[in-house]
Amino acid sequence: MPPDPADYFIVPPAALRRIRVELMDGISLNPKECELLGLEEKQIQELKLVIDSAVLRWQEREKATMKILPSSGPHTLLHIPHADPIIAEKEWQDLKTSILRIAGPELEPLLRYRLTDGYSPSYKSNAGTGLLNVLTAGYGTLDRLVKISSSANGTTVYETIDFQPTRLKGAAVDEAFFNQLKDSGSHEGSQSINSHKIPDSLLHLLPLK
Numbered sequence: 001m002p003p004d005p006a007d008y009f010i011v012p013p014a015a016l017r018r019i020r021v022e023l024m025d026g027i028s029l030n031p032k033e034c035e036l037l038g039l040e041e042k043q044i045q046e047l048k049l050v051i052d053s054a055v056l057r058w059q060e061r062e063k064a065t066m067k068i069l070p071s072s073g074p075h076t077l078l079h080i081p082h083a084d085p086i087i088a089e090k091e092w093q094d095l096k097t098s099i100l101r102i103a104g105p106e107l108e109p110l111l112r113y114r115l116t117d118g119y120s121p122s123y124k125s126n127a128g129t130g131l132l133n134v135l136t137a138g139y140g141t142l143d144r145l146v147k148i149s150s151s152a153n154g155t156t157v158y159e160t161i162d163f164q165p166t167r168l169k170g171a172a173v174d175e176a177f178f179n180q181l182k183d184s185g186s187h188e189g190s191q192s193i194n195s196h197k198i199p200d201s202l203l204h205l206l207p208l209k
Contacts, residue, residue, distance in 0.1 A: 023114045024131040026200030027055050037110065043102050050098045051115075051132070054091065058136045059204040066205055071175050075149035078205065079173050082165050083140030089121040092139045095132065119162075119188055134189065135201050137162040142188055145178045146202065155194050158202060162189040 023033050029048045039047070062080050069077040082088075095116050100108045117123075118133025120141055137144035147159040161181050171177055181187045193199050198206050 023111070024135075027135060027203075028052070037107055039103065039107065046102045047099070047111075050095070050102070054095060054132070055135065057091075058140065061140065062136070063204055067173075068208065069174055073149070075147055076208070077175055077178060078146040078148070080137060080144040080146070080205075082137065082143045085121045085141060088138070088140040092116065092120040092123070134191075138188065143168075143173070145173070145181070146205075147178060148206075151194060155196050156198075158191075158193045158195070158199055160189075160191045161187050163187045 022030055024030060029044070029051050031044050031048070034044045034047065061083060065081050065083075067079045067081070069079055071077045096112060099111050099116065103111050113129055115132050116130045118130035119138030120133075133139060142162040143165055145161045145163075147157075149157050149159075151157050159182070161178065163181055167181075167187075168177075182190070
């Protein structure tokens with residue numbers, strides 16, 4: 001039996017950003033969290049297809065362009081170059097258009113904030129709110145460096161730093177550049193994960209062959 005209309009209430013737009021939902025489970029859409037937002041099964045399946053297709057395309061691109069950099073220690077250093085800005089912009093715009101079409105104007109602001117907001121060629125913000133933005137390096141707009149090293153407790157540390165290609169200014173992408181970015185804190189995003197398993201965002205790249 002459906003709820004009585006009197007049981008519904010309207011959430012003010014300003015409160016949308018305070019609703020905590022985990023719309024992504026690793027690199028996949030989380031259907032249960034989508035249900036909590038009020039998406040119907042058909043909408044969830046459509047959104048899943050759009051996201052799965054985009055993620056697969058990004059993974060294939062990263063696998064094709066990734067480079068292993070020389071390192072001075074037992075750690076591994078990877079460089080994932082940025083994509084063509086025109087391609088990155090189009091993918092971002094297509095995602096936003098698809099989300100609006102699938103979710104409608106009422107839910108689109110929350111889904112966009114949780115899924116697609118972040119750095120792109122025309123959206124110079126890296127607030128880290130959009131999970132699809134941080135899954136790649138700003139939809140491929142940014143370069144990404146990944147340092148993989150062993151810790152004393154037997155786990156592996158995965159450090160990622162995203163930066164604008166213009167930061168290079170002719171310099172080599174190497175270990176010294178990674179350390180410079182890390183020490184300065186001047187970059188577009190960073191993350192450090194200490195884990196016994198490979199993070200979902202790196203599974204398509206590791207283990208190295």
